[in-house]
Amino acid sequence: MMELSNDTIGIIGVIALLVLVFAGVRVYIAASLVGLLGTVAIIGWDAGAGIIGTVPHSKSIQYTFSVLPLFIIIGYLAFYAGITQALFDAARKWLGWLPGGLAIASVFANAGFAAVSGASTATAAVFARIAIPEMLKLGYDKRLAAGVVAVAGTLAAMIPPSALMVVYAIIVEASVGQLLVAGFLPGVMSAVGYATIIYVWCRINPNLGKAVGGYTWNERFRSLPGTTPVLAVVVIIFSAMYFGWATPTEAAALGAFVMFLLALLKGMSMRSLYDALMETAKLTVMIFALIWSVLIFVRFLGFAGLPERFAEFIVGLDMPPVLVMIMILIGYLILGCFMDAIGMLLLTLPVVYPTVIALGYDPIVFGVIVVKMCEVCLVTPPIGLNCFVVASVRRDIPLQTVFRGAMPFVIADFVLIAIFLAFPDVILWLPRQMLNN
Incomplete structure (x- = not known):
């Protein structure tokens, strides 16, 4: 079986990400999935999964x-x-x-x-x-x-x-x-x-x-x-x-x-304060999820x-x-x-x-x-x-x-x-x- 170069894997990953996004898959799902699979393809499952698994926590802190x-x-x-x-x-x-x-x-x-x-x-x-x-x-x-x-x-x-x-x-x-x-x-x-x-x-x-x-x-x-x-x-x-x-x-x-x-x-009012806090939490979680997923994808691009x-x-x-x-x-x-x-x-x-x-x-x-x-x-x-x-x-x-x-x-x-x-x-x-x- 022909072994793919890191450059080729990287290009395939970018194309796969674009296809998934244009197909309607949410960005945070597409980026994290492609980032994980691409990293594993380059450095193996144990090292790849281990590194990708630390990204959300290490970046969030x-x-x-x-x-x-x-x-x-x-x-x-x-x-x-x-x-x-x-x-x-x-x-x-x-x-x-x-x-x-x-x-x-x-x-x-x-x-x-x-x-x-x-x-x-x-x-x-x-x-x-x-x-x-x-x-x-x-x-x-x-x-x-x-x-x-x-x-x-x-x-x-x-x-x-x-x-x-x-x-x-x-x-x-x-x-x-x-x-x-x-x-x-x-x-x-x-x-x-x-x-x-x-x-x-x-x-x-x-x-x-x-x-x-x-x-x-x-x-x-x-x-x-x-x-x-x-x-x-x-x-x-x-x-x-x-x-x-x-x-x-x-x-x-x-x-x-x-x-x-x-x-x-x-x-x-307390109700308005509650609504403000809830809206803040929802928007923050959405942005953080996007950032985590793309940082996973960035890590993959770095390896490639x-x-x-x-x-x-x-x-x-x-x-x-x-x-x-x-x-x-x-x-x-x-x-x-x-x-x-x-x-x-x-x-x-x-x-x-x-x-x-x-x-x-x-x-x-x-x-x-x-x-x-x-x-x-x-x-x-x-x-x-x-x-x-x-x-x-x-x-x-x-x-x-x-x-x-x-x-x-x-x-x-x-x-x-x-x-x-x-x-x-x-x-x-x-x-x-x-x-x-």
Whole structure:
């Protein structure tokens, strides 16, 4: 019987994983199964099963992992305490006078909630309940109302705290703190870009979303105290990481404690607290299961030596690095048509990351750009999870309407990605200041 080389086993494993995923097998099952069988095929059952069996425990006890449930619970506490409604009300009173003012208010309220939440789909679900009814009540076009909520929800993937950033940092062993800080400016630029699209769109066609006036300066200033819980947690987390007063996990723990106290002061019931804890546990378990399974698959790829071979092949091509990067990003866009963001990152980074580093790109820059590309995939068909979430919450708005409403904002995302590729210092400026403090 012909003995297969490690390279061949690695290629077979990658193909098998893709076939299983596209066939509908859940990512965590497919990755762990292929990883186990592939490792056993290379180094034998006893050694392979022994090594793979230790991966979930050895990786779970890493200090870095504890930041994930802490970031997640901050967002759920804010939602169940009703703090998100206060954010939207304040944004509406301050920005409603602009063309498409309620849609612009939704963007910045989403950005505020993103600063205490790490999950894009959760953010989209929250504002589909809060913002869309208000916009439709005032005659906003369904396409704009649904599209802006779906797209603005993706800001949670970029503005810290971000679960996707943490997952990226864990897989490639980069600095969680630097990555989270690096996502702040690109996240703000994204929010401004979305707001600009809305403003121009509604100036051209005022029937899409009319301005909302009638708010006095007194009403505007009285709306600000309701945003205090979010602002307090944002300042605590960002300042602690930026100035090096605390690790990301310590900053997240302090932020979660402060949000818990503020939620109690706002009258959060025990039932709401229970729901927040349960939602946090469910999302945390899902993310951890994905990470464990893909780390098993990564261990298999390491034994096969496939990432190194792929990196050597790409670097050996006579192509400019930026062209290779564009091709990689196009690959993510295509893959995003069939997979969710976390699964896509976990499956591709073990192979793609060594190649990107060999091309001379900074790990922080690539992390922000690839997470930004994952944001795009959250609102592009046929998967577009955020669009599905909005359509499931608002059953009166067809899914295709949500996708159509999101398309103009995708153009803004592509422009921003091009800016980040051309001017990586936009991403690196804050992390460099952080290191100098």
